[in-house]
Amino acid sequence: MGNLRTAVLAWLIATTENRPFRLRIDDIDAQRSTAEAASRQLEDLADLGITHDGPIARQQENMPHYRAALQQLQDAGMVYECYCSRKDIADAQRAPHGLSGRYPGTCRNLTDAERDQRRADLLAQGRMWSLRLAASEDIEGEWAVRERVAVAHDPGRNSGEFRGEVDDMVLRRGGNIERADDDAVDDGAGGHADDFAYNLCVVVDDALAGVGQVVRGDDLLTSAPRQAYLAHLLGLPDVEYAHVPLVLGPEGRRLAKRDGAVTLRELPGGAREGMQWIRASLGKAVDQSFTSDATTPPAAILAHMRDTFDLAKLSREPVTWR
Numbered sequence: 001m002g003n004l005r006t007a008v009l010a011w012l013i014a015t016t017e018n019r020p021f022r023l024r025i026d027d028i029d030a031q032r033s034t035a036e037a038a039s040r041q042l043e044d045l046a047d048l049g050i051t052h053d054g055p056i057a058r059q060q061e062n063m064p065h066y067r068a069a070l071q072q073l074q075d076a077g078m079v080y081e082c083y084c085s086r087k088d089i090a091d092a093q094r095a096p097h098g099l100s101g102r103y104p105g106t107c108r109n110l111t112d113a114e115r116d117q118r119r120a121d122l123l124a125q126g127r128m129w130s131l132r133l134a135a136s137e138d139i140e141g142e143w144a145v146r147e148r149v150a151v152a153h154d155p156g157r158n159s160g161e162f163r164g165e166v167d168d169m170v171l172r173r174g175g176n177i178e179r180a181d182d183d184a185v186d187d188g189a190g191g192h193a194d195d196f197a198y199n200l201c202v203v204v205d206d207a208l209a210g211v212g213q214v215v216r217g218d219d220l221l222t223s224a225p226r227q228a229y230l231a232h233l234l235g236l237p238d239v240e241y242a243h244v245p246l247v248l249g250p251e252g253r254r255l256a257k258r259d260g261a262v263t264l265r266e267l268p269g270g271a272r273e274g275m276q277w278i279r280a281s282l283g284k285a286v287d288q289s290f291t292s293d294a295t296t297p298p299a300a301i302l303a304h305m306r307d308t309f310d311l312a313k314l315s316r317e318p319v320t321w322r
Contacts, residue, residue, distance in 0.1 A: 001247060001255065001262050001263070001264070001274060001277065001278075001321060002217070002246060002247035002254070002255040002262075002321075004044060004045075004048065004264060004274060004278065005247055005278050005281060005319070006215065006216060006217055006244055007045060007048075007050060008048065008050065008275075008278050008302070008305075009215060009242075009244050009282075009314075010215035010216075010242075011050050011051075011302075012305060012306055012309045012311075013148075013213070013215055013242060013309075013311060014213070014215075015306055016306060016309050016311075017213075019212065019213060020053035020054065021050075021051070021052050021053055022052060022053060022054060022057070022209050022210075022211060023042070023045075023052040023056045023057070024056065024057040024058070024059070024205055024209065025038045025056060025057070025058045025059065026059055026198075026201075026202075026205075027058055027059050027060050028059040028060070028196060028198060028201050030060065040265075042056070044263075044264045044265070044271075047264065047270070047271035047298060048264075048271055048274065048275055048278075048298050048299075048302060049275075049297070049298050049299025049300075049301075049302040049303070050302070054209075057205065057208070057209055059201055059205060062201070062204060062205060062208065063194055063196075065204050065208060066194075066196045066200060066201055066204055067194070069200060069203075069204050069234055070131070070171055070172060070196070070200065072234060073133065073171065073233060073234070076233070077134075078133055078134045078136075078233065079131050079132065079133060079134065079171060080107060080108055080131070080132055080134050080168075081107060081115060081118075081119070081129045081130070081131060081132075082103075082106075082107040082129060082130045082131070082132045082168075082170070082174070083107055083115075083118035083119070083121070083122055083129045083174075084103075084106050084107060088106065089103060089104070089106075102141075102165060102167045103132065103167045103168045103169070105168055107132070108132075108134060108168060122174075123177075126176060126177050127174065127175065127176055127177060128174045128175055128176070128177050128195075129174045130170050130171075130172060130173050130174035131170070131171045131172040132168045132169065132170055132171060133168055133169050133170075133171055133230070133233075134168060135166050135167060135168050135169075135229070139166060139229070141165055141166060141167065142163050142164065142165060142166060142225065143163070143164065143166045143225040143226070143228055143229040143232075144161050144162065144163045144225065144228075145161070145162050145163075145164070145224045145225055145228045145238075145241055146160060146161060146238070146239075146240040146241065147160065147161060147162040147221075147224070147240075147241050147242070147243065148160075148240060148241065148242035148311065149218070149242045149243050149244055149311075149314070149316065162221065162224065162225070162241070163225065164221070164222050164224065164225035164226075165222065165225065165226075166225050166226050166229045167226075169197070169199055169226050169230075170197045170199075171196070171197055171199075171200050172195055172196055172197060172200075173195045173196075173197055174195075175195065199223065199226055199227055199230060200230060202227060203227050203230045203231045203234065203236065204234075204236075206231075206236075206239060207231065207234075207236040207237065211239060212237070212239055212240060213239060213240045213241070213242065214239055214240070214241050214242070215241075215242045215243075215244060216241075216242075216243060216244070217243065217244060217245075217246050218243040218244060218245055218246060219246060219254070220243060221241075221243040224241045224243070242311075244314070245314075245315065245316060245317060245318045245319060246318050246319075247281070247318070247319050247320075247321055248318045248319065248320050248321065249262075249320075249321055250320065250321070250322070252320075255321050259321060262321065269294075271298045272292075272294070272296065272297070272298050272301075274298070275298040275301045275302060276292060276301065277322075279301055279305055281319045282305070282309075282314065283313070283314070283315050284310075284313040284314075284315075285309060285310055285311065285313045285314040285315075286304075286305045286308050286309050286310075287304065287305075287307075287308035290304045290308075
């Protein structure tokens, strides 16, 4: 229900601002993504009355574009190999003067001899190194984005701008070489060259679809500056963001399966009950006087919400399920 509420808000903002509404299946992780799951999600959106413009994009179809984007950054000398494990990074962040949550740049300035040794060490373990962006020191570790809601942090709230941290983010993940499938592209070291990081993929995806506005949960607010910076380096159009409040479970954590019946298909009243709850959760942002009953289709409730929606009146606070 949390994801569906965000989808409804994205649709409301797009349609009330005369923007097309795009759908994309984020299946870059082929091992965890299934066609069945995607089909169920699309059916849930349709049951709520959410329509979309144009074809539905799939990340698995965009692999050549991700390779081209990575190559563009490599040609500009902005990519380096990283041999660190998660433990290495965590230990560096805990050290004196370490920066919590930020890659410390351990592998950025290694000598050629050091790189040769680190590559050999990883290959002997059956592992592949990752590729990281060498973020320019000129930006002083921050980048600004246009933000319509900015609910998670005070900087940028109600100012139309959010500034956030940018570090040497991963562009292509490393890991066990045996993860590579038969169709993987070999990068010359026996590893998987198509294990692209999500930050790179969504930037390319948005540009391919002509996306001008991204609406999503406010837990992703701090990802926006990193993604916008990547778009800038790749010469892609910048986008506007609207990070909306999350739906929380009874214990104050992000809504999850542990909280019981939290999917549309589990609700006794199905899509109609789900849409009624979403409408109520939007508070003053929509007209709450609309009367609906067991015969009112979800699409009719959604249409009334569109006619009365006011983003400026949307609460900046998280919503608790039930």
